[in-house]
Amino acid sequence: MNYTAEMEKAMHQAHNLSFAExxxxxxxxxxxxxxxxxxxxxxxxxxxxxxxxxHR
Known part of the structure; x- marks a missing residue:
């Protein structure tokens, strides 16, 4: 899968790890x-x- 810089940034912000890891x-x-x-x-x-x- 190809991943973008935005995907890498989001992964790091959300889970504190790189996409490669x-x-x-x-x-x-x-x-x-x-x-x-x-x-x-x-x-x-x-x-x-x-x-x-x-809906009460």
Whole structure:
């Protein structure tokens, strides 16, 4: 996969590691993906809560 400078910057800001390190270390990649999954689930829960409050 080709990655851009913007992707590199975002990876470093979000996860404090370079894209090369992310792609090279499986355990690091798994940790990042688990964290992303948790954040996604939390955001979905917030959306559901807000939606529920709006439709009372």
């Amino acid at each position: 992310y792609s090279r270390k499986l355990d690091t990649r798994l940790e990042v993906e688990q964290r992303r999954q948790r954040e996604f689930e939390q955001s979905q829960k917030m959306v559901e809560d807000m939606d529920r409050q709006l």
